[in-house]
Amino acid sequence: MGALIQEFNDYRQRMNEVILSKNNLVMKRLWNLDTNTYDAGALSVQTKEMLGLVASMVLRCDDCIKYHLGKCHEQGVTTEQLYEVFAVANIVGGTIVIPHTRRAAEYWEELIASR
Amino acid sequence: MGALIQEFNDYRQRMNEVILSKNNLVMKRLWNLDTNTYDAGALSVQTKEMLGLVASMVLRCDDCIKYHLGKCHEQGVTTEQLYEVFAVANIVGGTIVIPHTRRAAEYWEELIASR
Amino acid sequence: MGALIQEFNDYRQRMNEVILSKNNLVMKRLWNLDTNTYDAGALSVQTKEMLGLVASMVLRCDDCIKYHLGKCHEQGVTTEQLYEVFAVANIVGGTIVIPHTRRAAEYWEELIASR
Amino acid sequence: MGALIQEFNDYRQRMNEVILSKNNLVMKRLWNLDTNTYDAGALSVQTKEMLGLVASMVLRCDDCIKYHLGKCHEQGVTTEQLYEVFAVANIVGGTIVIPHTRRAAEYWEELIASR
Amino acid sequence: MGALIQEFNDYRQRMNEVILSKNNLVMKRLWNLDTNTYDAGALSVQTKEMLGLVASMVLRCDDCIKYHLGKCHEQGVTTEQLYEVFAVANIVGGTIVIPHTRRAAEYWEELIASR
Amino acid sequence: MGALIQEFNDYRQRMNEVILSKNNLVMKRLWNLDTNTYDAGALSVQTKEMLGLVASMVLRCDDCIKYHLGKCHEQGVTTEQLYEVFAVANIVGGTIVIPHTRRAAEYWEELIASR
Numbered sequence: 001m002g003a004l005i006q007e008f009n010d011y012r013q014r015m016n017e018v019i020l021s022k023n024n025l026v027m028k029r030l031w032n033l034d035t036n037t038y039d040a041g042a043l044s045v046q047t048k049e050m051l052g053l054v055a056s057m058v059l060r061c062d063d064c065i066k067y068h069l070g071k072c073h074e075q076g077v078t079t080e081q082l083y084e085v086f087a088v089a090n091i092v093g094g095t096i097v098i099p100h101t102r103r104a105a106e107y108w109e110e111l112i113a114s115r
Numbered sequence: 116m117g118a119l120i121q122e123f124n125d126y127r128q129r130m131n132e133v134i135l136s137k138n139n140l141v142m143k144r145l146w147n148l149d150t151n152t153y154d155a156g157a158l159s160v161q162t163k164e165m166l167g168l169v170a171s172m173v174l175r176c177d178d179c180i181k182y183h184l185g186k187c188h189e190q191g192v193t194t195e196q197l198y199e200v201f202a203v204a205n206i207v208g209g210t211i212v213i214p215h216t217r218r219a220a221e222y223w224e225e226l227i228a229s230r
Numbered sequence: 231m232g233a234l235i236q237e238f239n240d241y242r243q244r245m246n247e248v249i250l251s252k253n254n255l256v257m258k259r260l261w262n263l264d265t266n267t268y269d270a271g272a273l274s275v276q277t278k279e280m281l282g283l284v285a286s287m288v289l290r291c292d293d294c295i296k297y298h299l300g301k302c303h304e305q306g307v308t309t310e311q312l313y314e315v316f317a318v319a320n321i322v323g324g325t326i327v328i329p330h331t332r333r334a335a336e337y338w339e340e341l342i343a344s345r
Numbered sequence: 346m347g348a349l350i351q352e353f354n355d356y357r358q359r360m361n362e363v364i365l366s367k368n369n370l371v372m373k374r375l376w377n378l379d380t381n382t383y384d385a386g387a388l389s390v391q392t393k394e395m396l397g398l399v400a401s402m403v404l405r406c407d408d409c410i411k412y413h414l415g416k417c418h419e420q421g422v423t424t425e426q427l428y429e430v431f432a433v434a435n436i437v438g439g440t441i442v443i444p445h446t447r448r449a450a451e452y453w454e455e456l457i458a459s460r
Numbered sequence: 461m462g463a464l465i466q467e468f469n470d471y472r473q474r475m476n477e478v479i480l481s482k483n484n485l486v487m488k489r490l491w492n493l494d495t496n497t498y499d500a501g502a503l504s505v506q507t508k509e510m511l512g513l514v515a516s517m518v519l520r521c522d523d524c525i526k527y528h529l530g531k532c533h534e535q536g537v538t539t540e541q542l543y544e545v546f547a548v549a550n551i552v553g554g555t556i557v558i559p560h561t562r563r564a565a566e567y568w569e570e571l572i573a574s575r
Numbered sequence: 576m577g578a579l580i581q582e583f584n585d586y587r588q589r590m591n592e593v594i595l596s597k598n599n600l601v602m603k604r605l606w607n608l609d610t611n612t613y614d615a616g617a618l619s620v621q622t623k624e625m626l627g628l629v630a631s632m633v634l635r636c637d638d639c640i641k642y643h644l645g646k647c648h649e650q651g652v653t654t655e656q657l658y659e660v661f662a663v664a665n666i667v668g669g670t671i672v673i674p675h676t677r678r679a680a681e682y683w684e685e686l687i688a689s690r
Contacts, residue, residue, distance in 0.1 A: 012562065087601035091439060148604050211289045320669070399629060
């Protein structure tokens with residue numbers, strides 16, 4: 001597994017445990033709901049993960065982008081498809097999305113290399 | 116055609132003409148590029164329009180939402196699918212997306228009634 | 231009841247019914263969770279509603295602001311306290327919060343007059 | 346004076362009076378400071394007003410945009426210069442800035458007609 | 461003092477000195493005003509710091525979050541209260557607030573350990 | 576060249592090559608258009624770069640800020656002028672812009688030292 005992927009996953013798991021240990025019910029239920037949101041329904045998991053990705057990109061949340069990139073990779077999104085998601089994000093959100101696209105591109109290369 | 120749809124289309128066309136009459140090349144080229152972004156490619160037009168919609172929702176741009184709702188309707192997105200896009204937008208973007216979801220729901224009802 | 235309050239409540243109720251009628255489970259559960267978030271806990275309802283208000287102000291969501299203004303009014307927040315919430319929102323979020331503060335001030339006057 | 350200009354100025358003045366009547370010192374001092382920010386210094390008033398305009402556009406604050414459009418007009422910004430500010434805002438902020446650009450263009454036409 | 465706290469404080473102090481050395485009056489006065497905003501008034505300092513925290517969380521400003529976490533800690537906010545602030549921020553601002561909540565949780569653990 | 580400048584330039588160039596190698600036409604054309612936006616026209620390059628900077632600051636995009644700081648430096652913007660741009664950004668965008676102003680100030684010191 002690439003270094004960026006490892007670091008992201010480790011920190012995420014470690015801090016999620018800290019947060020959940022405080023037993024705030026709203027936080028716990030929001031996280032469950034977050035998981036349900038991307039379950040297959042009228043739209044496929046693949047489509048929903050691309051929706052989650054483009055939303056994360058225009059809101060410029062690097063960790064959210066990494067999370068959805070990992071899921072898109074698992075769901076078989078191709079590099080060509082991914083860059084079309086990037087294009088929508090950059091056109092809708094403007095050039096301020098470019099630095100996040102750079103980091104997304106770097107993370108995607110690691111995901112592909114880790115296959 | 117419903118009143119909201121008519122009003123949106125009329126104002127949009129009228130002001131686009133004003134803007135384009137000023138011959139700013141960057142604006143013109145950005146608008147052309149915006150159109151190209153949603154052309155069929157590795158992703159279908161339908162998927163791209165849903166991506167444009169969710170991005171517009173989390174960025175809370177009512178007019179952008181209306182535009183992409185119109186396109187989603189043309190592309191045959193079902194109400195069930197649409198509400199799954201709404202769900203992603205509300206989970207990623209939080210409850211501040213709810214008022215925009217209300218206006219989106221109202222506009223969608225008009226689109227369905229206009230068929 | 232003032233005209234702004236009536237219009238806000240009517241539209242909100244009408245569109246919430248449209249949205250809930252579509253039976254999207256994520257939307258329903260998010261709305262329940264939203265309600266729970268402001269229940270009394272380690273913090274009072276009054277404090278939580280002021281937190282919801284300041285968050286809505288810096289995110290510049292007029293309808294969210296109206297909703298929390300109504301709740302703050304119910305919870306006995308005074309005008310002096312309210313304007314200290316406004317001050318935090320304007321300092322943290324900058325002068326782009328001012329137009330929303332104007333509309334918030336107008337709505338608050340109606341809430342006070344409606345007592 | 347055009348109808349949009351009149352409405353904007355009237356509402357702004359009326360609500361500013363409500364807000365200032367509450368004597369919140371932070372709000373008062375922030376508003377004074379806001380005025381000072383655009384005074385001539387190492388940069389001209391004209392340049393500062395264009396800076397205020399582009400910032401308001403990418404943050405998508407219609408009332409802030411109207412305010413700075415009025416000031417840009419007073420400072421002799423030409424239509425060609427203005428549309429170059431619009432271009433920067435649309436490229437940096439993306440197509441979500443377009444609906445705000447439409448409203449800005451409409452307001453600018455009124456400002457020109459009011460000369 | 462924990463490493464994150466030390467690093468945040470050191471960098472903040474060092475760069476504040478650079479900025480203030482340039483004698484820009486607007487910046488100086490804004491910073492003074494920022495301090496005044498959180499002074500005790502109709503609302504307690506503790507409440508105001510929680511308002512500043514939730515505003516910083518939904519606007520996703522990690523350094524602002526750290527600053528207000530430090531102040532909340534000084535003001536005796538409990539972990540249970542803090543997580544209720546986190547809950548409001550995550551519900552209002554959506555799952556894009558989660559990564560910032562992780563970093564906030566990490567910083568809070570350091571603050572508690574530093575007592 | 577200072578360490579921050581070197582690191583920013585190297586990463587930017589390396590990832591731009593990755594992104595461009597994927598041949599997504601929308602991305603390529605957006606980047607060309609981005610360059611054209613700041614060409615001399617009715618406004619000077621210097622003014623346009625300050626517009627790009629203030630827009631990047633209120634949108635809180637550190638890498639975009641660095642890019643425009645480099646360009647402002649090339650265009651002969653003085654430190655006094657620069658801090659007036661900072662002032663507009665902090666007033667319009669609020670205290671959440673302060674941490675980005677700190678990083679901007681640090682980068683500017685490197686640019687000056689590199690002359």
